[in-house]
Amino acid sequence: MKKRSWAEPYKIKMVEPLRMLSKKEREKAMADAGYNTFLLRSEDVYIDLLTDSGTSAMSDRQWAGMMLGDEAYAGSRNFYHLEKTVQDIYGYKHLVPTHQGRAAEHMISRILIKPGDYIPGNMYFTTTKLHQELAGAKFVDVIVDEAHDPNSEYPFKGDIDLNKLQALIDKVGADKIPYVAMATTVNMAGGQPISLKNLKAVRELTKKYGIDIVHDMTRVAENAYMIQQKEEGYQDKTVAEIVKEINSLTDHATMSAKKDALVNIGGFLATNDPRVFEEARNMVVVYEGLHTYGGLAGRDMEAMAIGIKESVMDEHQKARVGQVQYLGDLLIKSGVPVVKPIGTHGVFLDAKAFYPHLSQDEFPAQTLAAELYIDSGVRAMERGVVSAGRNKETGQHNYPKLELVRLTIPRRVYTQAHMDVVAESVIDVFENAKNARGLKMIYEPKYLRFFQARFEKL
Numbered sequence: 080m081k082k083r084s085w086a087e088p089y090k091i092k093m094v095e096p097l098r099m100l101s102k103k104e105r106e107k108a109m110a111d112a113g114y115n116t117f118l119l120r121s122e123d124v125y126i127d128l129l130t131d132s133g134t135s136a137m138s139d140r141q142w143a144g145m146m147l148g149d150e151a152y153a154g155s156r157n158f159y160h161l162e163k164t165v166q167d168i169y170g171y172k173h174l175v176p177t178h179q180g181r182a183a184e185h186m187i188s189r190i191l192i193k194p195g196d197y198i199p200g201n202m203y204f205t206t207t208k209l210h211q212e213l214a215g216a217k218f219v220d221v222i223v224d225e226a227h228d229p230n231s232e233y234p235f236k237g238d239i240d241l242n243k244l245q246a247l248i249d250k251v252g253a254d255k256i257p258y259v260a261m262a263t264t265v266n267m268a269g270g271q272p273i274s275l276k277n278l279k280a281v282r283e284l285t286k287k288y289g290i291d292i293v294h295d296m297t298r299v300a301e302n303a304y305m306i307q308q309k310e311e312g313y314q315d316k317t318v319a320e321i322v323k324e325i326n327s328l329t330d331h332a333t334m335s336a337k338k339d340a341l342v343n344i345g346g347f348l349a350t351n352d353p354r355v356f357e358e359a360r361n362m363v364v365v366y367e368g369l370h371t372y373g374g375l376a377g378r379d380m381e382a383m384a385i386g387i388k389e390s391v392m393d394e395h396q397k398a399r400v401g402q403v404q405y406l407g408d409l410l411i412k413s414g415v416p417v418v419k420p421i422g423t424h425g426v427f428l429d430a431k432a433f434y435p436h437l438s439q440d441e442f443p444a445q446t447l448a449a450e451l452y453i454d455s456g457v458r459a460m461e462r463g464v465v466s467a468g469r470n471k472e473t474g475q476h477n478y479p480k481l482e483l484v485r486l487t488i489p490r491r492v493y494t495q496a497h498m499d500v501v502a503e504s505v506i507d508v509f510e511n512a513k514n515a516r517g518l519k520m521i522y523e524p525k526y527l528r529f530f531q532a533r534f535e536k537l
């Protein structure tokens with residue numbers, strides 16, 4: 080059969096010019112930023128793969144929706160549109176909007192956790208875990224072992240190990256486990272999906288013990304697309320149908336709409352439990368704003384409602400995830416060490432394999448992100464020992480098995496040619512890897528240190 084390529088299901092109506100500094104200027108910019116890509120100025124970045132959070136290009140329909148913002152303090156028309164969309168597309172009964180995901184994480188942690196509780200999860204996310212800890216819980220990783228192995232080709236590395244979950248229940252008792260934290264997809268594992276087969280088993284086990292499931296649905300439509308592509312029995316289901324099925328197996332959800340839902344700001348807490356809804360509606364007024372806007376403008380809620388509908392379209396996910404896989408395949412073909420299989424929102428470089436001569440105390444992933452920026456102006460993000468923070472009890476670094484650099488692809492923003500440029504730069508940096516020196520941390524903030532820590536070259 081003749082080859083038939085796919086292409087993005089949109090054309091470009093407005094462009095934003097990019098500029099590229101000279102190598103000397105990039106070296107200075109990186110040193111001035113303390114070798115932390117979060118501290119670079121966006122204007123000094125050529126291709127920005129720091130994050131897929133809040134960086135999507137909105138559609139003309141979303142921009143048109145912005146003009147329909149009803150900026151009333153209470154009862155905005157856009158809130159009701161968003162509420163109906165969350166009910167229709169996601170299937171959750173009650174909605175409390177928030178300005179972004181971590182505000183919803185704060186509320187659900189405060190509502191469901193008692194000090195001394197345990198929260199098992201399919202790996203951790205930085206803000207999610209911090210809010211669990213601030214509410215007095217201890218996070219316990221119950222993801223399958225394959226998730227910690229960058230070379231395992233297991234297709235559903237987001238799966239929960241039921242034996243690990245059962246062992247925790249046996250050890251601490253179900254009354255000390257208010258909920259399982261389940262994320263679609265698992266960001267820190269490389270954007271890896273959970274399977275429906277696994278989620279159904281987790282639902283069965285948690286039901287037996289009266290344990291809830293809190294769903295971090297930040298990238299649920301991308302996870303659904305992977306299920307459609309890889310899980311037996313789902314090839315004929317639409318992404319929208321699979322999203323509904325995933326959500327139906329959970330009790331509450333937190334959402335950073337800045338990812339899947341294609342908006343630059345926004346999030347929410349959703350729940351099927353009227354008591355949790357009642358408490359969250361009370362709490363949101365203290366921290367975010369009235370329960371019909373939760374820190375958002377009416378226009379933001381309108382853009383989110385439209386973005387949610389666009390995010391579950393099969394052709395959108397095919398192009399979105401397809402672009403990520405395109406970049407991943409270029410790197411794999413050139414022998415660059417990456418987390419396999421390629422996930423949905425980015426390609427994760429294995430910094431330990433780039434720099435076997437650097438120990439984790441020399442921050443290999445932080446080093447790699449800096450080297451990549453200096454090489455080509457491509458901005459990536461550290462996801463290794465800096466992101467993992469310190470052990471609360473011992474004060475030592477947490478040493479995660481995965482020491483990664485994330486090339487995160489914003490949705491609908493860059494072209495295939497940009498991906499080619501990125502791949503060429505990564506390959507060059509890999510070929511020169513043995514010359515890299517590590518870094519020393521010279522400033523460390525108390526919370527979520529990766530955002531603001533500063534480094535010096537060793």
Ligand code: PLI
Nearest residue numbers: 130132179180181204206266295297335
């Ligand atoms: O950045 P927020 O507060 O809207 O959402 C926090 C958050 C929660 N869960 C997951 C899985 C995330 O990926 C997430 C935010 N992620 C960021 C900012 C990222 O760059 O991946």
